[in-house]
Amino acid sequence: MAVDILVLSNGPGELATWVRPVVQALRQHLGCDRTIVRISVVLSPCPHATGKEAQIASSYPEVDRVQAAEHFLPFLLSGKTAANWDWHEKGVVLFLGGDQFFTVVIGKRLKYRTVIYAEWDARWYRWIDKFAAMKPKVFDKVPEKYANKFTVVGDLIAEVGNRKSDAGDWAGTDKLDRAGTGAPPLRELVGLLPGSKAAKLALGVPLCLSIAQSIHRIRPETRFVIPVAPTLDVQTLARFADPAQNPCLHLFANASAELHLTETPFLQTANGLQIELWTETPAYDLLSECSLCLTTVGANTAELGSLAVPMIVLIPTQQLDAMKAWDGLPGLLANLPLVGSVFATAINWLILQLGKGKLYAWPNIWAQAEIVPELIGKLEPEAVAILAIDYLSHPEKLAQMGDRLRSVRGESGAAHKIAELVCEEIEVQSNSDNN
Template structure:
């Protein structure tokens, strides 16, 4: 039996696809799992390479292969001779899963939280009973909608205890630990790494014993952290001048103020779990941190709005020569005024559980809020309780 899994962005591939394929292979060892990655405006460019390293995945069809199949009818070899199987939608645009289902003559099922494309999917898997009731309200057939829980929870794997992490990375558990997550797209990380490290310098000045980790996404090579010239960063906001060095088999980022930040590769969940505070941009990791009960500060700089990925036509307009960037800049600012929250825990709660700093901001704004949070142990305790 063949299982075709359709997903594309970094958060979906690591947060949903990875735990799903692990469980599938555990239950059905002979099943053939093929992950199809359509184009995505949120992509890092490393999606295929990362998924090929999932041991449970047998074959990966990347964006270029998929587009050739979609528009030219050039069928990947892994699509041939398929008689039994299913197409599983785990994120992105449902259109691609529906098209693949029709062309292969296989049924399609979907993991989604909003009732869309009801006619085209045989089954829907949803987060909780509240999501199921939304489907029922839209006249979805009762026997087609199943509550399966949050795949993100299944994707959280801690290979070491906190004590083991302290020893492994040489951390002092008695002092503050801040984990920085600059994103999963290289073009974002190039700007956010210097920005967050400038904030870290300011925090260190006020709280000298604070320790910093930078949890690097598997979709971003560490060289991207220092790939952007300081003059380019300064066109957007003031960032730290950083260098990447290897010290005792561990990679570190250093700044001119002698700040050292340990670069964590491959143990992102451990880096979240030992932190007193996480400083990050919006994304799936905010949900992972919420399940771990770790306080967060989410920064959404709109200093360079044309660099922010958007869905649909708005995202495509940004690539139009000459005036595309200007139009996208206006769209982002227009949307920002109407979006109440950007962090997933806040969106789900319908209120601000974790603070968000949004707009044209500087590192000083992030540092000031982080220091305020760290100096309020009761506030951090309340946030932990609400997140859990």
């Protein structure tokens, strides 16, 4: 029996931490014969999208077909894809990001079984066949008669800790030896994760570069690397280190850098500090070798937490109108022509006021306590560097942070449990047709 598995998703974070491990698990359970099992990914619009989500999904070898987000609304309304895909008679719609309501509509139209990964809440449970819940509390408010639809699978992001990339063992390689001296790589490596969207990169890149230079002055043996987000290319990233192209650069001293396109590209600051640009994804092996990471908020904090990599989370507010990546109505207002910057400033100020005491990094949210430092405000690079140097100078502090991250990241195995639920729904559909 030939079956289709239609994966619904939306943003870059969901693709990296949800879709990737699940499609890998589906192929392990259902095999790689495309004439028997076909996996399609349909993307819906996302306020955090970069425009390269379809390209990322297409790069996953387990996936057969991908439709970009710009074609989603016609598909939702008519059931026809832009490429006029055919559909097998049997199949499952699997929700891994977006609006859960889409699963109901598309599942009914295709007459497929439906499975939703519910991270925080479960909706439309009357019309959905199965829910893969992150935690039991997801179905606390669900009527008892629907309880049989729910299975606790755990946190998909916890899969990161057990999914190393195929890039090989980082330790002992000469990947970072860009100076050409032939000296072996040093053990102390600091990762810089300034973000993947312009709203974060405008402040994140110059802030990270300035911090790196401050650390370098005190600890010249420390090496720095930026794992380039899969939605970026190195040229785009480098523009945010160019004073002619990033108006926020003047907010941070000594924050400019030039791009060098060697075999492994790097940014070089005015004082000669070279910061590696790592383009292989996912960069789990690389991140696991970092002594410490400086990162913005977002899915990257969840990935670092699942890898138990110590981090300092940076939320700079030097220019409030630069941050325009909010969801829903705030995001629409912040991106209006002419008046968008005014709205962005007001919205960000209000959110910061209301959010005092709020936790932003995923490991801290999981633990409901500040495991990793969250620095919010008009951040001074020198002050952040002093904090980072203190951690680097006291390995026992880093080890303690790593241990606490391991304790809250949850058990792995969610992807395989979701794949098992999909297999069960395929079997249910097959059995119902045979009766």
